[in-house]
Amino acid sequence: MSDRAPALIRVRGLSHTYEPGAGEPVPALRGVDLDVHRGECIALIGGNGSGKSTLAKHLNALLLPTAGEVIVDGLDTRDRDAVWAVRQRVGMIFEHPDDQLIAAVVEEDVAFGCENLGLPPTEIRSRVDEALRTVGLEALRRRPPHLLSGGQKQRVAIAGVLAMRPRCLVLDEATSMLDPAGQREVMETVLRLRDEGLALVLITHSMEEAALADRVVVLAGGTVALSGTPSDVFARDDVLRRLRLEAPPIVALARGLAAAGVPLPPGLLTAPQLADAVAAAYRRGRGGA
Amino acid sequence: MDFLRGLMLGQYVPAESPVHRLDPRTKILGTMWLVGVLFATRSLAGLVVLTAFLGGVLAAGRIAPAYAVRGLRPVFWLVGIAVVFQVLFGDSGGHVLFRRGPLVVTRENLAAGAFYGYRLILLVAATTVMTFTTSSVELTDGLERLLRPFRRVGVPAHELALMMTIALRFIPTLFEETETIMKAQMARGAEFARGSLVARARALIPLLVPLFVGAFRRADALALAMEARGYRGGEHRTRMKELRVAVRDYVAAGMLLVVAAIVLLPPSVWRAVAGR
Ligand SMILES: Nc1ncnc2c1ncn2[C@@H]1O[C@H](COP(=O)(O)OP(=O)(O)OP(=O)(O)O)[C@@H](O)[C@H]1O
Ligand SMILES: [Mg+2]
Numbered sequence: 001m002s003d004r005a006p007a008l009i010r011v012r013g014l015s016h017t018y019e020p021g022a023g024e025p026v027p028a029l030r031g032v033d034l035d036v037h038r039g040e041c042i043a044l045i046g047g048n049g050s051g052k053s054t055l056a057k058h059l060n061a062l063l064l065p066t067a068g069e070v071i072v073d074g075l076d077t078r079d080r081d082a083v084w085a086v087r088q089r090v091g092m093i094f095e096h097p098d099d100q101l102i103a104a105v106v107e108e109d110v111a112f113g114c115e116n117l118g119l120p121p122t123e124i125r126s127r128v129d130e131a132l133r134t135v136g137l138e139a140l141r142r143r144p145p146h147l148l149s150g151g152q153k154q155r156v157a158i159a160g161v162l163a164m165r166p167r168c169l170v171l172d173e174a175t176s177m178l179d180p181a182g183q184r185e186v187m188e189t190v191l192r193l194r195d196e197g198l199a200l201v202l203i204t205h206s207m208e209e210a211a212l213a214d215r216v217v218v219l220a221g222g223t224v225a226l227s228g229t230p231s232d233v234f235a236r237d238d239v240l241r242r243l244r245l246e247a248p249p250i251v252a253l254a255r256g257l258a259a260a261g262v263p264l265p266p267g268l269l270t271a272p273q274l275a276d277a278v279a280a281a282y283r284r285g286r287g288g289a
Numbered sequence: 290m291d292f293l294r295g296l297m298l299g300q301y302v303p304a305e306s307p308v309h310r311l312d313p314r315t316k317i318l319g320t321m322w323l324v325g326v327l328f329a330t331r332s333l334a335g336l337v338v339l340t341a342f343l344g345g346v347l348a349a350g351r352i353a354p355a356y357a358v359r360g361l362r363p364v365f366w367l368v369g370i371a372v373v374f375q376v377l378f379g380d381s382g383g384h385v386l387f388r389r390g391p392l393v394v395t396r397e398n399l400a401a402g403a404f405y406g407y408r409l410i411l412l413v414a415a416t417t418v419m420t421f422t423t424s425s426v427e428l429t430d431g432l433e434r435l436l437r438p439f440r441r442v443g444v445p446a447h448e449l450a451l452m453m454t455i456a457l458r459f460i461p462t463l464f465e466e467t468e469t470i471m472k473a474q475m476a477r478g479a480e481f482a483r484g485s486l487v488a489r490a491r492a493l494i495p496l497l498v499p500l501f502v503g504a505f506r507r508a509d510a511l512a513l514a515m516e517a518r519g520y521r522g523g524e525h526r527t528r529m530k531e532l533r534v535a536v537r538d539y540v541a542a543g544m545l546l547v548v549a550a551i552v553l554l555p556p557s558v559w560r561a562v563a564g565r
Contacts, residue, residue, distance in 0.1 A: 092517040099510035111529040116519040124529040146461040
């Protein structure tokens with residue numbers, strides 16, 4: 001893992017135990033290791049309560065380790081003086097579009113993070129303009145957030161984080177409240193950002209979204225149960241089923257077709273890939289006949 | 290469900306106008322000044338001058354008069370009640386216009402009721418003109434800056450401004466949520482608009498409980514989102530938009546002084562001064 005440049009985020013032996021005021025302590029993470037490299041997209045999947053959100057909150061020091069360590073760009077999240085630098089480097093987008101917009105005007109909201117960084121006004125102005133352009137919302141800059149669609153609200157939230165010039169974006173089920181058009185809107189935006197070098201941690205219950213990542217990490221009971229490329233992880237049907245997860249329908253369909261004798265290459269993840277492979281197989285079949 | 294919308298007084302009307310461009314501090318202090326003048330004036334002529342002035346500000350702010358009147362509609366009820374109270378329970382004595390049993394209407398009370406009602410409408414109109422032409426962000430920024438000198442005596446200027454920002458941001462969202470819950474409850478047979486007052490109040494309980502629970506959950510989530518974006522209180526913070534006093538703010542202040550002079554000085558004040 002250390003053959004490349006040092007990881008942007010390095011999680012080692014991370015454990016977290018919630019100590020609620022009443023009741024038993026809840027061990028939510030137990031010895032998690034994870035590396036997030038620059039420009040890499042990681043999908044974090046797992047059943048409800050498997051610890052995904054808890055892990056996400058450790059990545060920008062919203063929670064601190066009970067044991068183990070989280071190093072972001074060389075900064076230890078337990079270092080009190082580093083907290084603000086860590087939060088500038090790792091941005092978070094949450095599930096509910098309505099619960100993360102603070103100001104009553106889009107551009108004011110986008111400016112919020114930069115204002116917290118204490119940047120000079122002209123610098124904030126230019127960063128806000130740039131961020132709004134990046135997510136394609138410059139026309140809505142003066143709108144109140146409550147008049148935006150869910151997808152647009154999430155893009156405003158992304159712009160607010162981008163304006164802080166982060167190295168990594170963590171999306172905790174950021175598309176789960178959106179309709180398919182809104183989901184596509186948000187996914188296209190963040191994948192474009194990944195191509196520009198931003199690291200992405202994509203927490204999702206949608207296996208189709210996870211299939212778009214470079215690497216899939218499966219959490220179960222607060223530990224990493226599986227980790228690898230999407231095709232590797234989705235090939236482990238046995239483990240996934242035990243964790244009450246399942247491969248995306250396209251993967252299952254490809255597997256079914258292969259089992260029925262259609263000659264398909266392994267590792268098909270998306271509908272276009274499968275369509276191409278089936279068409280190729282069909283053409284080959286006809287040519288051979 | 291439109292009655293909820295009707296409660297929202299003076300929603301900001303985005304436009305490019307000299308009034309919109311004024312520093313929010315000028316508008317806040319100017320409005321307070323006008324309210325003071327309104328309370329100080331005793332003459333109908335004074336109210337007429339102030340009406341003309343507010344009409345002028347409205348025109349300069351590119352606000353359609355019909356829109357402004359619509360914004361005032363919820364106040365008319367209040368004014369009606371105030372006038373009725375003044376007429377029924379004002380001073381006894383004077384020219385009796387109408388008498389039936391304990392009910393006495395005098396000309397003086399009627400005139401006073403009309404005067405106070407008119408003044409109340411102007412009062413709301415003055416603040417509405419401000420909120421029409423000042424976005425909530427500018428308003429809170431202005432307020433924060435005005436309160437900043439009082440921080441030394443313990444006024445949490447930044448925190449107050451932030452609370453106001455968030456409240457203003459979430460009022461429309463909470464209204465939407467209320468509508469959704471009401472519709473859901475009505476689909477299950479709840480009645481909000483019928484029955485006795487007690488029955489109606491009781492019908493509101495299943496509405497308020499989810500609303501409050503939702504609001505607290507939201508407050509939690511919002512605090513987390515703010516922390517995630519590096520919020521750590523007012524220290525270290527800068528603003529994208531700095532407030533700057535321009536020439537037009539001095540012009541506006543001058544106009545406010547002139548209006549006050551016209552309204553307050555002649556002729557009653559002169560007479561009082563001369564009477565000494
Ligand atoms: N504030 C908290 N106090 C106590 N326990 C908590 C708290 N937050 C989470 N937990 C517990 O920690 C465990 C992991 O929760 P977490 O929210 O990280 O799961 P998740 O994978 O994000 O689940 P989901 O898919 O439902 O979002 C769960 O058992 C949960 O009940
Ligand atoms: Mg979660």
